[in-house]
Amino acid sequence: MKEYVIQCKDLTKRFGDFYAVDHISFDVEKGEIFGFLGANGAGKTTAMRMLCGLSYPTSGEATIAGYNVYTQQEKIKQHIGYMSQKFSLYEDLTVLENIEFYGGVYGLDIKTIKARSNDLLRELGLMPEAKKLVGSLPLGWKQKLAFSVAIFHRPQIVFLDEPTGGVDPITRRQFWDMIYKAAATGITVFVTTHYMDEAEYCHRISVMVDGKVKALDSPATLKADLSAETMEEVFYKLARGAQRSGD
Amino acid sequence: MKQLFVFIRKEFFHVFRDRRTLLIMFGLPVVQIILFGFALSSEVKNIRLGISNAEDVSSRQIVNKIKSSSYFLVSEENISEGVIESEFLKGNLTAVLVFPPQFSNDLLHAGAATVQIITDGSDPNIAKTVVNYLTNIITAYQQESFGVATGYRIVPEIRMLYNEEGNGSLNFIPGVMALILMIVCTALTSVSIVKEKELGTMEVLLVSPFRPIWVLIAKAIPYLMLSLANFTVILLTAVYVLNVEVKGSVPLLFFETMLFIITCLSLGLLISNATNSQQTALLLSLMAMMLPTIIFTGFMMPLENMPVPFQVISNIIPSRWYFLIIKSVMLKGLGFEYVWKETLVLAAMTIGLLTIALKKFKTTL
């Protein structure tokens, strides 16, 4: 019996007569790394915002960690972590202060926060920078820190919205190591990206085109099905007929 | 030339697509003119007056005269002296007129009587005006009732120059003009330039074959036009809604306004050079510039009452000169020969500001 932490069926978001997200359905297993691919404007971020309880769906159903996206958003928020496209740590707070703040906001007590942040900083090698303002860190470090903060309260699921935008390949590699490590502890990872090499790292991926889920399977199966060499090719074949151009 | 046109059109799109900019640009001046015209007058009216001891013929006659004047609302006809203070504390009354017990009697038989005016002095302006009004009414009563023919008298006749009807908004109109042009030109221009800096589009423009100086000119022209439109709106509102007569030459008004707009644009340019964020630019142009403009232009607070250092400072505020010019040309109907000095000051300021701004702009390239 598989345990699903995200279940969604016919989830739709409409703005006027524009279907940003058009009847999407999928389930995500516990501990899975689920890649959410799509061109710019395909509706990835809108879909993710609905799953996080930031936005009301127009129709359809979805449960996150067993909670309903229409009525139990605040419950959902207790069990998820989120890292948005925009950098979301406070640049005018220090590394430690940011960790303390977000830990506190999720209801952790000071003792837990202290212990966990020590571990975290040691792991990230950020101990010497603990008292520095986040604004003064290089982008790669900021992203890694943002991810660590997003899973600091040990959520069941973490949503990552294009987490590696603008980061160099080495840091991206390290970032994915962190994702694997998190997944190994049982955290489900839901990640949007448009780096196709990253898509290969996911257990399963879904490809969104014009608000719809065009394909959903493991990278290997997708490549076989579409007789493609790389994920790049898979994506190109699926997205070729897209109506919406990038934003 | 075609490029310039394209650029200017783009700038207009920016302005007209943001409702909040429009609110500041056209909403604020119209609202201000209407408020100053109809709601905010320096004239004191509806004074809540209490009367104490008006129990005989003469005092009743005076009270009736007071009631028939539009300045007073006689709310308490017979209050005892003991409760005056508590009425003031509650803010129910602004002043009390106290008659002596035997007022008529004293007046007719002793030849003289004393009335007392007690005011709530916490607003000195109102207190002084109340005393003035009441003194006039009582003196008029005295002259009517006790004969004009006594003794020699000098009868002064007052004429109010430039403003026969006593239109209270006259002094405010040039002030609001100065204020609004200052906001629109200085704040909006600097913000729009800094915004391009922030978004990085400024760099794009500067690497285009368009010469940098043209970028600035293209930025400035829409705001110049909008400001002129704004000025026209204020002028029309003043003329048709507030019935203010433009006594002087309209072309001269527009010429002087153009000059002032260019002064403000230069200032905006300077601010945009000095800052890198829209927030700072706005804080500088709204907060830091606004207060001095309101204070030192002289339209809300009389300049000549200020301490000397303030009066000296006021000389470097461009709007002060513009205010003088508009007052002379628009309300007094004077010609250029009366305002050339102020015009010269404004022109010198403009050249100074523009030179600094352009120099700084070049070095930032």
Next chain:
Amino acid sequence: MKILFFILRKEFRQIRRNKSILAMMFVMPVVQLIILPLAMDFDVKGVNLVVVDNDHSTTSQKLISTVTASGYFKITGDVLSYKEALQFIEKGQADIILEIPPAFERNLVREGKQQLALYADAINGTKAGIGSGHLLGVIRSYNKDLEINLKAAGIKNDTGRIDITYSNWFNPLGIYKYNVVPAVLVLLLTLIGGYVTALNIVREKEIGTIEQINVTPVKKWQFILGKLTPFWIIGILVFTIGLIVSAVFYGILPVGNIFLLYAFAMVYLVAVMGFGLLISTYSSNQVQAMFVAFFFMMIFMLMSGFFTSTDSMPGWAKLISELTPVTHFIKADRMIILKGSGWQDVKAAFFYLLAFAVFLNGWAILNYRKTN
């Protein structure tokens, strides 16, 4: 409660690091409190007078010296014709022309009555009105002197004379700054409560951190309370600084109960912060927020009775004035500081403010959505 503590700590840390906000909040009040009352003296004094004496008689000279001696007027010109005098007005060098007609003395003696012309530059209505009022007063008392002179000469005068005395309570000398300083205190709280709160929250929107907050289980009230409390405390601090500055600099000590004054300041701050919060929920960036805040603050301040008396306004304007919280606080604040009004006198204003605080914050909280 624990979560609130973390939010508060974060806010205080951020405020502490933002030097420009700190400077704005603590330096500006002091500067404003020192500059504004000095600048806002509406007392009409030093009215510039230009005299056209066409008579050059003893009586006319005496009249002029009486006018000069009154202390209100400064004679900036003594010219030969009305036309020349008008030049003074046009150039802004004089406010009033006093024209004495030819044969002034002769007519006065022969007919017992003589006209005199005053021309006031009425563009500045206040100055024209009060200035010519003063001048009339001087001429009136000069008239009295004339009558007394005549009486002394043996002509009977049985006029019923009404003498008028007056006293201005609470401010016997009629000093303007007493009226201005309390209002500036209100202005300060308004700026801090309204502007700073609006900008602070919109800033989180702009840099995107608000989304990160929205995805956490933080309750709306926790977030808003966490945002408002630090600025509320700063506002009260600034108010205190303001009171100290006005005591030290102007010698203005509240006559009334200081606790009552603070109670008002506390509720008022909550009300204007609600307003700032409301603006922030309707704006997506700081520039928008500032424009909207500026627009409304400008109207609020103008309508509040800060500059002109609300009693003098027409009905519709009075209604608008009543509908802004600033009006009620300025009124109560002046009453408590200057007159020593007590709770019974100002309780209506207090409940108004309380209602504003609940209404504005309620609206803002309803309008702030963690889920769209």
